[in-house]
Amino acid sequence: MRFHANGPIIPDVLLERCDEGRVVFLCGAGVSLPSGMPSFIGLTQYVIDYFDPPKDSEIMRAFQPWIDDPTGINMPLDQIFNLLHLEYGRGEVNALVAERLQASSGNDQVGHHHDVIKRISTSPNGEPQIVTTNFDLLFELGGDFPTFAAPAFPDLAFGGAVEGITYLHGRLADKDADQHSYVLSSADFGRAYLSEAWATNFIRHLLEHYTVVLVGYQAEDPPIKYLLQGLNHDGQFDRTRIYAFDKGAPEDIEAKWRDRGVTAIAYPDHPDLWQTLEAWADRADDPRAWRGSVISMTEQDPKSLQPHQRGQVAHVQRSVAGAKLLADAKHPTHPEWVCVFSGSIRSAKRASGYGEDAEVFEPNVAYGLDDDLQNLSDEDYRQGIFNDDLLSWRHGDENPSDAHRLGGRAPDGNTNVPPRLWHLIRWVGDNLASPVIAWWAIKQNGLHPRLLNHIEWRFGQREELHDKARHIWSLILDHHKDPRNREWDGAWFDLKRRITTEGWTPSVLREFGRVAAPKLDIMPPYSLAGVRPPSADWPEIELGHLGQFNVKFLERHNDDLDIPDDVLPKVFGLLEDAMKAASGMLTDIGTIYFSTPTCYPDREIDGEDRHPDAADAFKLFIELFERLSQISPQVALGHFLNWPMEDKFFFKKLGLYALSKDNLFGPEEVGQRILGLSQDVFWDTDVSRELIFLLVDRWADFPEPLRHRLGQRLLAGPDQKGYWSDDVYPSMRDELVARYARYLELQGCELVGDQSDRLSALIATIENWSDGWATSTVTERGSQIGWVGTDETPDAVLDLAVDEIVPRAKDDLNRDFGSFTEKRPFTGLVKANPRKALSALSVAARKNDYPQAFWSAMINEVPDEISPRLRRVFLHRLSRLPQPVVMELRHSVCRWLEQNITKLIEFDSELAWDVFDSVVDGVLSGGEAATESGIGEISLGGEGIQKSRRTYQHAINGPLGMCAQALFRAVPGEKQEQDSLIPDYIKNRIERLFASPGEGSDHAVSIAFSKLNWLMYVDPEWVKARLIPMLAFDHTAAEPAWNGFLCSNRIPWSPLAVLVKPLLLEAVQWVENQTWDRDLAKVVTQWLGFLYLFKRNSEDGVTKQQMRQIVREMSDDTRNQFIWWLGEVGQKNDEGWEKLVTPFLNEVWPRERIYRTASSVESWIGVLDDTGTSFPVVYRAVKRFLVPVETDRHPFYRFTREVGTDEPITIQFPEETLDLLNAVTPQILSRPPYELPKILALVGETSPELRADHRYLRLMDLVERM
Structure with a gap:
């Protein structure tokens, strides 16, 4: 702390x-x-000055080097005092010392x-x-x-x-x-x-x-x-x-x-x-008062505090007293402290929203502690390296024995937990009213039964809890109580094995019921919401802010069951119960749009069948109902009578399908049941196929009066829905009537009396009617649970006059309330009739109207196959857009230029460059602000986090960075020859971008340097004269130049490496000091490592002495990343361990003890666990760099577990593993070792003779004493 x-x-x-x-x-x-007291050297100086020995005396010869260079290798001062004692007497010298130390400095x-x-x-x-x-x-x-x-x-x-x-x-x-x-x-x-x-x-x-x-x-x-x-x-x-x-x-x-x-x-x-x-x-x-002052900081949003302040709170929470103080706090604590306590949340990778100015959120900046490890990789986690998690058991916590009983265990939810964790459970319970805690709970792969029990208990104590909070928490509890959500669920395969072994016994039937039961699956949300907790309160919270809520049941894994007729009714009943429960769950999670498969998989199908997981059970249910209706019609009818026909997920559709069975229902009953349907069910488009097919299939059986009544019901149409305006309702009603009734006619179902004439008259009023509309009503095109989609159907504007298109498209651009579809008819028009779309924009332009959304659609969606004439008109229009319009469209048009520049040049080179120049003019007209990258600032609590914007990542998302990309793509030829040169007309435009204001210049430089290898190959003289100087560390463009160069991640080509090697040799510490969003120092060190390992005998190579000095200059973190890279070299090269890595360690790696740190030990172990059969030879080289270290992390994962077909390292090399453990394990341990007992057990099993080895005995003694 x-x-x-x-x-x-x-x-x-x-x-x-x-x-x-x-x-x-x-x-x-x-x-x-x-x-004011002297140092030892100061005290020696005082005594010598007093006695003033001759300059050639032994005393002065010994002391003079201290005067000349106090940091040099000089005679120890205690030995100089020994000379003083010999020369002047111990009593007199010591009395003089006493005199000096009694003098007051007046300080x-x-x-x-x-x-x-x-x-x-x-x-x-x-x-x-x-x-x-x-x-x-x-x-x-x-x-x-x-x-x-x-x-x-x-x-x-x-x-x-x-x-x-x-x-x-x-x-x-x-x-x-x-x-x-x-x-x-x-x-x-x-x-x-x-x-x-x-x-x-x-x-x-x-x-x-x-x-x-x-x-x-x-x-x-x-x-x-x-x-x-x-x-x-x-x-x-x-x-x-x-x-x-x-x-x-x-x-x-x-x-x-x-x-x-x-x-x-x-x-x-x-x-x-x-x-x-x-x-x-x-x-x-007063430790208690200090803890109290630290706990008072938990009133504040942790994002507003500094890492060391959060670290103080974390320190307090590592003790029982601190956790109790937090749980007993009288003031309300900020719920986002749960993000600080969670090691996984603090260590999550940064995420951003969508759009040009999307917010970027870095959890480690918002919640990180001052001693957290940064940029943890999947490899780190694999090796057991992770940040401290205060919500887990830790060394120092109690370990209650009642949790470890084979029998007589306490009921789940009543098991004792360590007191520290119990107080944190209480704190979580106190903050249930916050959506943040719900968000955290969703991210967990299981919650402790004691916590689940406490949450339920708190529900009973908190009547004031918001209804939505209570509802969502009940869903979260349902999810966490189901053990199937904590691990892969193989219950289906277990059931299959039991059926094969036991048959369909009552016990197996009960197991089928458990397997078929639905489960509520909740996954963390995507993107920004996945790493940043919600800031809204319950009234504004939606489920999607907290997680992805889904219902899953009966996952058959594409496998079938053999269900005999004698157990079919029971199996069907269990499956029916499961579907009713699933329907309730779907209602609970607020499912608005849900699609089940069609009951008629062979009729009017277009495209692939796309449905949620529930579809598998739905199809099985239909198959079983078909069988049941044949072998036990009365049982099937009994089930039908209990189906909730108002259920919008399953049984509404199933009920209509069941009515088609003529062995269950006569025509009169079917007709009466159809007429008895509510308007909402009758006109529900989700069951339109089932209703219409039912009418078609049974129409001929209906007596005429019943057909007449059904026809009247059809022609009356649906009631007005809440989201249909009075103006829209008549047209929507008439269209649905026409679709349903006309399909019946097309299938040979005659309406009664004048109903057919009335239908024809109604259809005549519908503009652009086609009988295909009727057919499409029942055509199954596949559907799925989904987020808000887009409808690019151009029908609304396709036949309008060009001056009416833009106003109408603007009206449709906003998504209707309650609709899951965002209408973009103009985008569809661009694709279907680009000439008309361009004309519409041109007409609007005459009124000085340049709608950004429509111009973006025109630019991004114009088809490749348009006529040359239309393409030329489009490019002319684009080149003549007013500069303020180009400035507004800069991200869209610059991205389009980047992607299409070569096609434009092939079409008309002069016109292409006119467009390019006008776009750049437009961007530059907006000044510095217009050149900014589309990547937003990383903010925390409304304040920006200081990260450099002079980076390649910002460049590829900046308008002028995209223009620079376009220029390099425009270099003639599919593949450029060596020394073929960059044309002047391109270099001149690049130079213009270099000179642009604001971020634009940085972006152009970064893009250029990301291609430095290729540029050196094509135009070496320009690179030498114009670009290489920018890499000088004092050059104003050095930062974007180096960032772009390193982000290319391509080892410098030999002629380029010769030029930049002097700078590379000095670059490590300079790069480490940059505030970039990526750690690129590792790239520098890896390039230098490559130049030594593979090029040291070439002009561009690095010498042994230079490489050793580079390793010395690396920070500890960079050096550890370099160790990881050496492991990559060993794995990816033939005999890489023996011919490359081991010689490097023996001949280059510095031997000074300063480089043998605790973190480097973990890195060396990480390298060793990937050496395979080369483990012994690599270990011999690494051993000299190891030191004893005690850590909470578990770097020996690979030593006790199989990976693929490889046995644990310990089994392969027991003696070397034992020696490694002995080298890195301290003589005394302060906490129980994690992997040590497992490894020692493997060593003893594999090589019993090692049990008498002194190293084994020492380590075993440590284990037994803990």
Whole structure:
């Protein structure tokens, strides 16, 4: 956890131990520096200045290098003090030291930093717990504390306390005192730590009882050298018992302290450290109050806070006390904190909406913690690398035993959970009124039974819950209670096996009922809504905002059942019950448009049959009903009488189909039932096929009076629907009457009396009537549950005069309320009659009307096969569009140019370039704003996130970036020859784009550099003269140039690589510092790696020394990505591991300890698990770069599991695996290991002789002690 944005990350375990009073601070000279005390070198300088030894003396020869270069490899200062003692006497030198340390600096901050540390290290009894190697008395200011001076320390081995101030190297005496016993010289250190070892023994006992934090030291300081060499001489020391603050980059200081058995905590600069320690002191003064202040931040939207502030809340939630405080909070907490607590939500990839100015949302920016891993890949997840999830069990949580019983388990929903998770369950229950929690619940693959039980209980307690919230939560609970939604459902195949083995027993029939039962399937929503929780409240929330709600049942997997006649009635009844339940579910999820298959699959079919999952059961139901009506007509009739005919999903259609069965119903009953249908059912277009086919099939059987009544019902038409206006209703009614009744006539069904004449007269009033309209009423074209679609039928405008088309099309452009179809007749007109569409736009243009939607349709949808004359007219119209219109259409027209430039040039080169130039003129007329990319800003809480827009991704979505793409596509020839040159008329236009305002210039540059390899091949001189200079890091276009170049992801062609190699060698750190939306430093390093592995003996190759330096300059993250790339090289090249990767590791990879970090260990293990049969040889090369590391992640996934046909690595190479485990496992573990027991079991099974190996015994001992 960080206390401040730039402060060090304090481990949770250290904070927890401090709260418990189990932390002692061991303080060095750095703590006293701000109070005016000297450093060790300053103190040495003071003593030497006082004595002023001759310049040629041994003392000055030893000290002069410190003056010249304090960072050099110089004689240790304790040895210089030893020379001073020998020359001037120990008593006199030490008295001088005492004099210097008693001098007051007049600094107002004297003792302030000491006071901070005293507050942090306070014991449960209220006393500071401090050990210091300083001699000064600044820790004693402001209080009367117990003090202990060397060698009279508290006897910790016999229960002594370390409360107070313990002076490890001596306590400052008065300058006039007779004795000044300080540990200053190498001889003093030798006695304290080696020969007499009283300091070493005290620290060893201290570490047995406390966690020690070093402050004010560097790893090279003499006290540290002597102390830690004595403690960690055998490498067996527990690094979680001692921490050290040190200034520098994490990877730098980690390496310095690791071999000393210390866990390093890095900080950028000293003020950052003290700011953090002061905040820690505030926390230590009253941990409960501090937790309360952190919990108060949960009132705010987490998106408005900084990552380290969210990290503080997360830190508090890792403890039972913190989770309880959150659940008991009196103030309302913001529900979006659930997104912070969820590791998967924080780590989700960014998403964007649709359109030119679509919002972009990055979950890691909105909810991420300061110590989260960034840009996790699928490969990372495969290796068990993921971000901390606070909603899951974690080390430190209890593990209730009643959840692990083979018998006598508590009922689901009453099982105990760890207290921390129970409090979070309570918090979730308190926030059920928020759609955010519902959205989160939908994203989970199963909810804990205790949480489900608590949610139901809270429903009963919260009568004020919004009706929609209650309804949606009931759906979510239904979904999560069904175990079929948590894993692949193979129940159908299990049922088939039981039928084969047992037959249709009562038990199997019950199983069929369970298999046939519908289930509510809820998937997370697509796109932006899938990663960003809803912001609306329940009245505005729709199901689609929260997830994709579907009903699934009887998934037969294209497999059939053999159902004997004797069990058919029971099977049919069970299936009927399932369909009734499914209908209820479909109603619950608000299904507006749902289509079932036709009951007549062989009549009037056009196209493929497309239906939802429910179609499978529907077809089976019809098949079984057919059989049942033959073998048991009375049973079938009994079922029919219980069908809800008003059901809009299944039984309305099935009922009409059943009436067609003449062995079940006579003609009079059929006619009366049809006449008894409500108007809504009779005229429901979803069952029009079934109704009309029923009338056609039974018409001849109806007596004339009944036919007359049916004809009258048909000619009367439907009632006015709520969404039909008074003006539209008559025409809609007449058209439906004509469609239904005329189809009957076409099938030879005669109407009675004057009904046929009345129908003919009605049809005569319908404009452009065709009998095909009647046939289309019953034609099955396939249908599906769907989102809002578009209807591009041009009928509404096809026959209008050209001056009427645009006004009418504008009226139809807006989708009717309640309709699932957006009408776009003008788009259809462009496709059906492009000449008329263009004429309509030309007429509107004379009135200065340039409707953007219609011009976009004209540009994007004009058919390829139009006549040359019409194409020429269209291009002329396009080239003469007013500049403001082009500016509005810029994204559409520029994308069209990019895609069609070559066709235009082939048609008429001069006209094509006129169009291109006029489009560019139009875009430029809009100024800087018009050149902006269509990618919107990444925003958070209404504020933009600072990400560079000078990128290739922005370029390909920017109007001038598209124009630049068009120019390069316009280079003559299908394939350009080497040195064939880019024509000047294209280069001149490119140069114009380079000089455009705003983002346009960046976009053109980025597009050009994405093609740098090809340009170098075609026009090398222009590239050398005009483009290569832009890659200079101080060039104004360097950022878009490099981004485009790297986004091409093509290794530079050799002649180009020769030119750019000097810049590539310096590019890694520069690229790492850019704020791009993609991590492209890995591309640079991979190119350089390629130039070494495959080109090192060529002019464009990279030398061994250069490559080694490049690896050194990479950040830790980039270096880990490079390790992953080496794994790709090993896998994708013949003998790649032996001939490429292993030599690289042996000869190039830097050996400095600074590059052996915890994260790199995970990367090396990730590489090793893909080495196959080359594992032993690669492991031998990697082993030297491994260090012991303890992690919550599980990088050994591949070592215990089969992948494809390959056995686990452990089984293939047990000894090497054992050695790997031994190398990366610390001597002491603070938490139970995850994969270690499994791997050791495999090692023992595969190679029993290894059970006696000392490595096996050590690791097994760790496992057994946890």
